[in-house]
Amino acid sequence: MDDERTEAWWARRAWALLSAVRERSPLVQRITNLVSMDIAANALTAAGASPAMLHCLREIPDFTPRCDAVYINVGTLSEDWLPSMRAAASAGRPWVLDPVAAAASGFRMESCLELLVLRPAVVRGNTSEILALAASSDSSSSFKGVDSSHDSGEALQAAKVLAQSSGAVIAVSGALDFITDGEQVISASNGVAMMQKITATGCAVIALIAAFVGADPSDALDAAACALAIFGLAGEIGMESAKGPASLWMHLMDALYGLDEQTVTSGVKIALVL
Numbered sequence: 001m002d003d004e005r006t007e008a009w010w011a012r013r014a015w016a017l018l019s020a021v022r023e024r025s026p027l028v029q030r031i032t033n034l035v036s037m038d039i040a041a042n043a044l045t046a047a048g049a050s051p052a053m054l055h056c057l058r059e060i061p062d063f064t065p066r067c068d069a070v071y072i073n074v075g076t077l078s079e080d081w082l083p084s085m086r087a088a089a090s091a092g093r094p095w096v097l098d099p100v101a102a103a104a105s106g107f108r109m110e111s112c113l114e115l116l117v118l119r120p121a122v123v124r125g126n127t128s129e130i131l132a133l134a135a136s137s138d139s140s141s142s143f144k145g146v147d148s149s150h151d152s153g154e155a156l157q158a159a160k161v162l163a164q165s166s167g168a169v170i171a172v173s174g175a176l177d178f179i180t181d182g183e184q185v186i187s188a189s190n191g192v193a194m195m196q197k198i199t200a201t202g203c204a205v206i207a208l209i210a211a212f213v214g215a216d217p218s219d220a221l222d223a224a225a226c227a228l229a230i231f232g233l234a235g236e237i238g239m240e241s242a243k244g245p246a247s248l249w250m251h252l253m254d255a256l257y258g259l260d261e262q263t264v265t266s267g268v269k270i271a272l273v274l
């Protein structure tokens with residue numbers, strides 16, 4: 001099967017998954033940080049999904065089982081919200097974790113590790129976050145660093161170990177995105193550097209991953225790789241008209257909304273690395 005996974009196969013897969021999001025409009029519950037609530041909700045609606053921000057513990061038993069996917073992000077973690085995160089992650093729906101600044105405090109790292117045990121389908125973080133999580137989740141790991149001066153090859157090895165120990169697909173975002181289930185490694189190389197100058201683009205891209213998983217839960221590795229490539233492609237198209245971060249966000253959103261088959265199939269850059 002892997003031998004058939006050519007660039008053309010990935011291009012068709014990316015278009016099929018974006019089309020599934022548009023057709024099924026998956027309901028994505030987000031328990032997320034206060035910075036990205038609006039930003040990533042708009043990315044979801046532009047892509048065709050249906051976002052809902054609910055974080056009250058008493059609402060979760062009624063609401064979460066009806067969702068297609070759950071998104072949990074610890075960016076502005078509080079003790080009050082952690083029980084809701086636990087409950088939503090345990091509700092039997094496919095869910096994704098964004099371990100924002102995982103190493104910022106002991107409480108945050110412990111919370112991320114506790115959530116990791118609840119079997120997210122996908123964890124997506126930047127290089128520093130994945131290195132930190134891998135180091136803390138495996139006492140025998142040699143990956144102790146948390147700063148982004150680590151090269152992506154080192155993060156890749158840490159991501160593979162973390163995927164094997166957690167059972168989650170691990171996505172490391174950056175100039176080149178890596179996605180692994182602990183065995184296969186996929187790269188997605190769309191995107192522009194200016195995306196780092198817009199706050200919460202990481203939160204937005206994992207929201208898109210949640211929508212892809214919700215629309216088609218059959219393969220979280222494919223969902224993560226295709227969502228990252230499509231978000232990056234929207235960034236590339238947006239950059240053609242942008243003057244800076246603010247107009248890039250506007251044009252990226254317009255591009256995400258307007259992506260057609262020809263643009264997706266000729267524009268996504270996804271490859272099997274290993």
Ligand SMILES: Nc1ncnc2c1ncn2[C@@H]1O[C@H](COP(=O)(O)OP(=O)(O)O)[C@@H](O)[C@H]1O
Nearest residue numbers: 126173174175177191192193195196201202205
């Ligand atoms: N230098 C870069 N070149 C191209 N795309 C990038 C670059 N840096 C980040 N991206 C893209 O921006 C999005 C957010 O990734 P990242 O900046 O790693 O997340 P975070 O905001 O959580 O730190 C991803 O889609 C990623 O592919």
Ligand SMILES: Cc1ncsc1CCOP(=O)(O)O
Nearest residue numbers: 033035075076200201202203
């Ligand atoms: C700035 C900030 N502070 C707490 S959460 C947050 C947003 C983080 O967004 P991203 O991980 O996409 O950079």
Ligand SMILES: [Mg+2]
Nearest residue numbers: 100126202203
């Ligand atoms: Mg982030």
